[in-house]
Amino acid sequence: MLKLSSQKPTKIKSELIALPVCENHLLFTDPTVVQIIQEAEKLKEFSGKKDKELLFYHFENLQTQRILLIGLGKYEDINPETLRQFAGKAVKTALKKKLSCADIVVPENQHKNLSTADTIESLLEGAGLANHVYLAYKKDQSKKPLKTIRLLTSASVAKKHHKIVDRVASACRANHLAREWINMPSNDKPPLKFADMISELARKADLKITLLKEKELIDKKFGALLAVAAGSIHRPCVLILEYSPPAAEKCIALVGKGVTFDAGGISLKPAAGMGDMKSDMSGAATVAATLLAAAETAPKTRLIGVLPLVENLPSGSACRPGDIVRSYGGKTIEIANTDAEGRLILADAMEYAVDTFAPDIMIDLATLTGACVVALGEKIAAVFSPDDALRDAIVEAGRHTHERCWPMPLPEDYRKLIKSDIADMRNVGKNRWAGAITAAIFLKSFVGETRWAHIDIAGPAYGKSDSDYISSGASGFGVRLLLNLLERI
Numbered sequence: 001m002l003k004l005s006s007q008k009p010t011k012i013k014s015e016l017i018a019l020p021v022c023e024n025h026l027l028f029t030d031p032t033v034v035q036i037i038q039e040a041e042k043l044k045e046f047s048g049k050k051d052k053e054l055l056f057y058h059f060e061n062l063q064t065q066r067i068l069l070i071g072l073g074k075y076e077d078i079n080p081e082t083l084r085q086f087a088g089k090a091v092k093t094a095l096k097k098k099l100s101c102a103d104i105v106v107p108e109n110q111h112k113n114l115s116t117a118d119t120i121e122s123l124l125e126g127a128g129l130a131n132h133v134y135l136a137y138k139k140d141q142s143k144k145p146l147k148t149i150r151l152l153t154s155a156s157v158a159k160k161h162h163k164i165v166d167r168v169a170s171a172c173r174a175n176h177l178a179r180e181w182i183n184m185p186s187n188d189k190p191p192l193k194f195a196d197m198i199s200e201l202a203r204k205a206d207l208k209i210t211l212l213k214e215k216e217l218i219d220k221k222f223g224a225l226l227a228v229a230a231g232s233i234h235r236p237c238v239l240i241l242e243y244s245p246p247a248a249e250k251c252i253a254l255v256g257k258g259v260t261f262d263a264g265g266i267s268l269k270p271a272a273g274m275g276d277m278k279s280d281m282s283g284a285a286t287v288a289a290t291l292l293a294a295a296e297t298a299p300k301t302r303l304i305g306v307l308p309l310v311e312n313l314p315s316g317s318a319c320r321p322g323d324i325v326r327s328y329g330g331k332t333i334e335i336a337n338t339d340a341e342g343r344l345i346l347a348d349a350m351e352y353a354v355d356t357f358a359p360d361i362m363i364d365l366a367t368l369t370g371a372c373v374v375a376l377g378e379k380i381a382a383v384f385s386p387d388d389a390l391r392d393a394i395v396e397a398g399r400h401t402h403e404r405c406w407p408m409p410l411p412e413d414y415r416k417l418i419k420s421d422i423a424d425m426r427n428v429g430k431n432r433w434a435g436a437i438t439a440a441i442f443l444k445s446f447v448g449e450t451r452w453a454h455i456d457i458a459g460p461a462y463g464k465s466d467s468d469y470i471s472s473g474a475s476g477f478g479v480r481l482l483l484n485l486l487e488r489i
């Protein structure tokens with residue numbers, strides 16, 4: 001649990017107190033705290049340089065078992081991300097030591113580029129996000145998340161900013177939830193079971209739930225989605241979640257790619273790394289978690305989450321390269337490659353969302369293309385939109401939450417790459433170039449006149465390397481981004 005506390009670091013009983021230290025500036029005036037920092041600097045092994053750490057086990061007259069000093073680097077370089085990383089490191093150290101509580105000292109001196117609110121928010125985020133361990137399949141449960149994380153600050157700051165705590169805690173919970181779902185192996189989350197897991201929480205959160213099962217998908221002519229689902233014994237579905245506050249002025253539809261496993265279908269993927277494709281439902285997990293958080297934080301905008309859920313496997317009943325299918329809205333698509341399945345299920349889901357809800361804005365999130373990972377790597381998502389204002393708002397939200405989104409072009413003249421000789425379009429480009437862009441242009445065919453943006457999260461959704469406040473595996477990328485975006489549009 002995250003808390004703001006006005007207890008003094010020099011008085012508090014603690015398992016671990018983390019203290020941020022700059023190499024060229026004192027962040028504290030409390031004489032005891034200053035003395036600790038000076039003692040550390042005497043050791044010559046610690047100077048406050050970025051990411052350097054020093055742990056003390058004993059300090060005279062203090063009640064704490066441990067003091068952890070962590071370098072922030074140069075004072076003028078501190079930004080919200082520096083503080084998230086600092087708080088994340090503190091929590092990860094406490095987790096490694098199997099502690100149950102940690103205390104983080106908030107810098108006393110006002111930083112010239114950072115408001116107190118931003119400082120508190122960033123520290124809470126770094127600490128909250130770091131406090132997650134994926135233990136669902138481990139017998140040894142000893143490396144549990146910390147029970148309590150306190151930010152130690154003055155009584156006036158604690159009083160003034162207590163509302164930030166609830167908002168950040170809610171966003172962190174949603175981020176953790178998305179990570180739990182994404183990390184879960186595919187044998188435990190086939191489409192209908194995944195829909196049930198989400199629905200159970202959505203029901204408690206008072207969201208409206210609609211589940212379209214296979215029969216309804218056939219009746220409603222979700223031809224592209226059904227083709228992707230044809231190879232698996234697990235039946236597909238589309239889950240729709242609605243958050244409708246009274247007197248909402250805007251309606252935003254969030255569509256999330258939910259491929260519970262992507263083997264590629266008949267266009268089978270190579271074996272190496274295929275297991276990571278359990279994460280191909282990250283878009284759906286992110287959208288579901290965002291709606292659940294919204295139900296807590298109560299934004300004024302109406303939100304519709306549309307989650308097409310399928311498994312993409314090869315089999316005797318799978319769709320074939322060369323097959324032509326008809327989308328919900330009646331467009332014919334030549335499936336040139338069965339591994340480009342995400343855009344097929346999104347095509348139906350987006351046409352359905354426009355048709356059913358006529359949203360003011362539609363945003364889709366998808367682990368859509370390997371090409372996007374080649375272009376931007378594991379940490380940065382691509383954002384595509386014909387609407388510059390919407391695209392800029394997404395980039396700006398990402399700058400704020402450090403879920404970085406880079407703007408990409410949607411050149412109409414590239415559309416010829418997905419031209420089919422016998423159908424309205426093909427699902428992949430004719431050559432390998434611009435794979436992330438041709439995928440986005442394909443999606444654009446299914447949004448009509450709706451203001452729309454596409455976020456390709458194939459890189460950042462799931463990763464091999466730990467960062468300071470997110471461990472390897474699922475990152476929950478996008479949950480805080482969308483929550484932040486709601487405050488901007």
Ligand code: BES
Nearest residue numbers: 337339340341367368369370371428458
């Ligand atoms: N789910 C993959 C994209 C992906 C790749 C996500 C790496 C995360 C990490 C998607 O369905 C896919 O297979 N895309 C193909 C498209 C190609 C056939 C045009 C790809 O990117 O190789």
Ligand code: ZN
Nearest residue numbers: 262339340341
């Ligand atoms: Zn694929």
Ligand code: ZN
Nearest residue numbers: 259262280342
């Ligand atoms: Zn996929």
